[in-house]
Amino acid sequence: MDVGFLGLGRMGRAMAANLVKAGHTVRVWNRSPEAARGIDGATPVATPAEAFRGDAAITMLADDAALRSVIVAGGLLDAPERPAVHVSMSTIAVALAQELAPIHARAGVAYVAAPVFGRPDAAANAALNIVAAGDDAAIATVQPLLDAMGTKTWCFGPEPYRANAVKLAGNFMLISAIEAMGEASAFAEGHGVPAASLLDLLTNTLFASPVYKGYGALIAERRYEPPGFSMRLGAKDIRLVLAAAETAGVPMPFAGILRDNFIDAISHGDGDKDFAALATVAARRSGQL
């Protein structure tokens, strides 16, 4: 297929490279052009419009503001050439997805939301879990692309924003797991039990899952730099969760705690560390640090 890829951060570069490997023709664009170079077999283009056309255009832009700026303010939906399908893969606000769907419809571009679970190594290994929602036919069209980037595509019906809601729900659960490990670790340490011993037991038994094993190891070793996913990005995700929850009428007390603890961590200088450092807040509040 003929594909454009916009947004070449660590995730995007790996995903675009996998599309090339799968035999697709890939035009790549990034705001800072250096990132667009060096993806073997992909063609760097100079403007978003040159990427946003063809059989499908995939966006993996940093955040709501970037997506809005490039697609909406950039006028791409009014450009003479437009893609058949826009696959929006970054983590964005539910409200933004709800706003983008109808303006794509008016522009005759199918809009598929397809955010992903997985860190950069999973992206590199084409092992992402992809959460897709949108028109069935459009998803079917881009399925070969999704297959080139992920292990499995999980479909959530025709309303694109639902995929974004699912992605945010998953991130909320993931960050809650980090906080729970953080509080449990401070509790254990407060009783003379090393956090590493506690987490070794729990992440190899009841909680033997990728999230707990991965973040449990970071917490046990206090290995928060370099960040795989930064504290500020984690805080942003919880902000998106809280905003969507309020609109949907859902109190989320755990999310409220996470919000405060992200602020606490950032106010103590940890904004650029891995968001697993959220686990240090309980220790600091206990006077253990």
Add this chain to the structure above:
Amino acid sequence: MDVGFLGLGRMGRAMAANLVKAGHTVRVWNRSPEAARGIDGATPVATPAEAFRGDAAITMLADDAALRSVIVAGGLLDAPERPAVHVSMSTIAVALAQELAPIHARAGVAYVAAPVFGRPDAAANAALNIVAAGDDAAIATVQPLLDAMGTKTWCFGPEPYRANAVKLAGNFMLISAIEAMGEASAFAEGHGVPAASLLDLLTNTLFASPVYKGYGALIAERRYEPPGFSMRLGAKDIRLVLAAAETAGVPMPFAGILRDNFIDAISHGDGDKDFAALATVAARRSGQL
């Protein structure tokens, strides 16, 4: 070995039966004597003192009050015959363990704390994870008994109360996982995504662990009766967590939320349901029920 077993609830009966199967001589006692009958090969005894003797005595009594009443108030540590080792396997307060250790020492009875992770089916299958702390030699002595009941024994050093702290930390993480799934489910439903679909995705990927799969299924199916572990017992465990955390100087905001939500659930008539019904609190507060 010659073993006494006190406390024959669903967990205790299964554990005692496994001791018999492993070839040990087992005297069993329970407050209501019916429960002591029908464990093939075990010998029911009429008084706690007849069970609390021999190579080891294991207690799996309901709660702090039961343990205190039988062992301390019942004067078993002053009885003429006493066991070499007392293995205290129920979930009790850290403070009670701290109180019991020295009075056992004075009585010349080795005190091993060995609470377990696992529901009754794991107890039946001798698949418990056992968290042990206490004198090394005493643990070594009772290791054959622990091996007969569990898959693995995780050791946490010579201070018995540390095993209790670890057990409470694990239960806290487990209940936090239920709450996180509850909030995430209400969030998903508020966006038109069935909780079952969300949990199917997450518990088969990022959260593919026994706790999430098991409780995720209960939540997805809203199957809260009959209870595997009741709401009131869950509330009690969080009470024990909060008490120990306060003594150890550890703020635990997630535990505070769990406490309030247990109260909310019990005040809405769910006290005798499975504690996974904690997940319904977020839905009710969202006006979804």
Add this chain to the structure above:
Amino acid sequence: MDVGFLGLGRMGRAMAANLVKAGHTVRVWNRSPEAARGIDGATPVATPAEAFRGDAAITMLADDAALRSVIVAGGLLDAPERPAVHVSMSTIAVALAQELAPIHARAGVAYVAAPVFGRPDAAANAALNIVAAGDDAAIATVQPLLDAMGTKTWCFGPEPYRANAVKLAGNFMLISAIEAMGEASAFAEGHGVPAASLLDLLTNTLFASPVYKGYGALIAERRYEPPGFSMRLGAKDIRLVLAAAETAGVPMPFAGILRDNFIDAISHGDGDKDFAALATVAARRSGQL
């Protein structure tokens, strides 16, 4: 003085009327023009631009969106006639105030933030407490206007946004007081003590202040309709508090609780009631309603 007044809700109408009474020349504008009629002695004008000129223009518009739409999107700062001072009196986001200050400066219009404490009856009685910040000379210029509307002006220095921060801090404390009365009332009722008896004692002794007496009476009598200030507006204020707190790096756990409880109340159909109905959330969660 020659004054324009934009935004004639219940508060604005009363404030504009007091300016007329104090002898000022007042042009009044409102989006729905009916509200601009019937303020004796004031001159209704048809467009915002006709109001936004003269010695001073006062805005008491509903919210951030209204202010932004009228002043910024409406191009009033580029209009040929502009006021010497713009007194922004509604409760708006700190971030909006920070955004408005420099664009006023570029337009040569002094920008004074002067949000108020007081419900409509206080506005009618010229008994508002006015929280002002901005250029000293500009505040001095409009002081006669502020004196016509309020009992006292409290000044917070040259940075306008600080007045907005103070206003939000006050609203946060006020809503926290409602929540505290709500929880205490549910606690009392749960012990057989009528909430009205509890609040009678406390609001006549330790808490004998306007906020506690006023809202305590509403809570004691469960008198939430008609709303003096609606639940949805209260929720909006807490949203503004949380947003500003995050930017300023301040965890505010009470505000997080208030947020969830506003959502709970709104999801149970109380969005149009007085925000004192926040006090019912604790009672409902306790199964008392």
Add this chain to the structure above:
Amino acid sequence: MDVGFLGLGRMGRAMAANLVKAGHTVRVWNRSPEAARGIDGATPVATPAEAFRGDAAITMLADDAALRSVIVAGGLLDAPERPAVHVSMSTIAVALAQELAPIHARAGVAYVAAPVFGRPDAAANAALNIVAAGDDAAIATVQPLLDAMGTKTWCFGPEPYRANAVKLAGNFMLISAIEAMGEASAFAEGHGVPAASLLDLLTNTLFASPVYKGYGALIAERRYEPPGFSMRLGAKDIRLVLAAAETAGVPMPFAGILRDNFIDAISHGDGDKDFAALATVAARRSGQL
């Protein structure tokens, strides 16, 4: 009247002195006997039994443990001489009051709960607000004593424990006010507004009540030593609130926050400061300290 007074801390001494001034015959007892000396006109006695007799005995003992130890474990209700009325004035658990009422009834001693609002200076000035519950006739009997110690007696019916619930509800509201001021102050400071300026405005307008003025001044001046009422005692009161709330089925999210913040403060070395120092937790978490 012939009165015994047990418990001569700062509050108790002042209260006993006022009984003497009002012309009553007062026997005084304290665990450490020095405190019983030097109350002009009162008669120190050597044992609790010598104080616990006469027309009325008043207890103002430190906490649940002290009251239980002196009255119950001390066997005073089985002593040959017993008072006609026992007025229990310290802040104790609701559950303890519920336990004490029937055992007093069996001993033929009327049991009146009469905890007080007011700090030591109010006690010295006979300006306490007294919250009384118990048998009408018994309260009428001791009314002259209550009048000698307080400004007003607020009655809450025949069940003594209700007075204790009201006292705890009041303390909860008071501590919530401190926390709200603390969070608001950190919010203000985070926006460049001195906490003292914010509190000056609010405690002289909307919140012009004794609690806000008194604690607001301590917070504004960061004057936390010497303590009027210590952090540890505040933490104890919230523990009593949470325990009673759980029994009564009332979720109290604000109380959960207060609990964590007390722990945070104590873990940072502030356990012996005035409990108004709770307000520093928000500042510390914001990185302002």
